[in-house]
Amino acid sequence: MAKVMVFIDGTWLYSNLRTLGEDFQVDYGKLPHVVGNQIAKKLGDKSVDIVRIFMFGSNATNFLDADKEMVKRRRIFYDVLREEYNYEVEVYLVDYRGRRLKRKDRHPDDDFSPEEKCVDIALASSMLYFAALPLAYDIAIVIGGDRDYVPVLQKVRLLGKRTAIASIHGACSFELSEGKNLKGVRDFDVIWLNDLLEEIRMSNEVRDVVCKAPFHIGPNPVKTDEFVRKNRPFYCKECREKMWKQRGDEYDPDDEEGMAEPNDSNEQVRQKESSAPSMAIRTGDSSIGVVKRLMEFCGFIETEAGDFYFGMDDCVGGTEFSKLKPGDRVEFIAARVPRKEFRGREGNGNAEEVSLVLNG
Ligand SMILES: [Zn+2]
Numbered sequence: 001m002a003k004v005m006v007f008i009d010g011t012w013l014y015s016n017l018r019t020l021g022e023d024f025q026v027d028y029g030k031l032p033h034v035v036g037n038q039i040a041k042k043l044g045d046k047s048v049d050i051v052r053i054f055m056f057g058s059n060a061t062n063f064l065d066a067d068k069e070m071v072k073r074r075r076i077f078y079d080v081l082r083e084e085y086n087y088e089v090e091v092y093l094v095d096y097r098g099r100r101l102k103r104k105d106r107h108p109d110d111d112f113s114p115e116e117k118c119v120d121i122a123l124a125s126s127m128l129y130f131a132a133l134p135l136a137y138d139i140a141i142v143i144g145g146d147r148d149y150v151p152v153l154q155k156v157r158l159l160g161k162r163t164a165i166a167s168i169h170g171a172c173s174f175e176l177s178e179g180k181n182l183k184g185v186r187d188f189d190v191i192w193l194n195d196l197l198e199e200i201r202m203s204n205e206v207r208d209v210v211c212k213a214p215f216h217i218g219p220n221p222v223k224t225d226e227f228v229r230k231n232r233p234f235y236c237k238e239c240r241e242k243m244w245k246q247r248g249d250e251y252d253p254d255d256e257e258g259m260a261e262p263n264d265s266n267e268q269v270r271q272k273e274s275s276a277p278s279m280a281i282r283t284g285d286s287s288i289g290v291v292k293r294l295m296e297f298c299g300f301i302e303t304e305a306g307d308f309y310f311g312m313d314d315c316v317g318g319t320e321f322s323k324l325k326p327g328d329r330v331e332f333i334a335a336r337v338p339r340k341e342f343r344g345r346e347g348n349g350n351a352e353e354v355s356l357v358l359n360g
Pocket residue numbers: 211212213215216217235236237238239240
């Protein structure tokens with residue numbers, strides 16, 4: 001039986017799913033097996049053994065709190081792949097330097113573009129590593145479409161392994177998909193996910209699931225079409241709403257998906273956080289401070305938590321650097337990067353950089 005490893009370019013898949021249909025949702029439990037079955041057919045209906053599934057993806061770091069839920073959702077997505085489907089997940093962090101994740105949410109003059117690094121190299125490294133490891137796999141399937149994979153596919157084939165590409169029409173580079181396989185990148189015709197939509201689609205079947213909340217009212221089990229994780233208790237919609245109300249504004253998207261336990265360690269962490277001194281300012285927090293001293297192109301904002309450096313380019317939202325005076329109250333957003341060159345020379349030696357001064 002041929003041993004197969006599946007290597008998924010998560011960044012590519014994420015950004016091209018929409019072309020498979022609006023609101024199309026992939027069943028990640030089925031995807032590798034559906035693609036594997038296609039290879040089995042091409043081999044003359046021999047069965048294949050999928051020995052490992054890799055997902056290479058990214059998530060944001062150093063972003064503004066307004067996007068906290070988006071980042072958390074992505075994190076939960078990776079957790080689901082690991083815990084529910086036994087994927088090997090490698091996540092690389094993209095530094096947003098104290099900004100919003102979506103360009104439309106950033107200042108119009110901000111030409112920042114996040115640098116996504118490592119994902120394709122990580123995929124290539126793993127594929128080559130296991131190709132060189134005796135008996136690890138016979139066939140590597142790449143779910144992706146980037147031409148950057150040409151060299152690694154060639155090298156893997158030089159090691160005597162077979163390669164296959166599963167891709168999406170319109171999102172696959174010519175070098176990977178062209179009929180003559182002139183670059184020698186694959187051993188099978190490209191598998192098009194567009195032809196397998198019904199097999200890989202997430203089906204939201206309504207079924208009976210037991211709500212584990214002790215205060216649940218009404219018939220139990222309840223009917224739901226929600227995704228239910230295998231090692232986590234399920235709480236019905238009504239019970240989750242009750243939990244949120246009890247917790248006040250501690251809204252937690254984990255709960256929305258019925259994934260968090262009511263008295264788990266997250267709760268303890270949250271309590272610890274809330275008892276921390278209120279003067280602590282975290283990256284991305286919007287805070288109030290007083291302009292302490294001003295120089296020609298920069299200044300410092302004084303807060304209980306220490307002084308923050310800002311440059312004239314950090315002033316946005318109607319704040320004009322030239323009109324600021326020492327003693328002005330300003331709202332600002334803390335960025336993580338400390339300005340070492342100013343440390344000890346100005347302020348109190350604690351100065352951290354500010355990403356934006358919002359309101360003068
Ligand atoms: Zn319930």
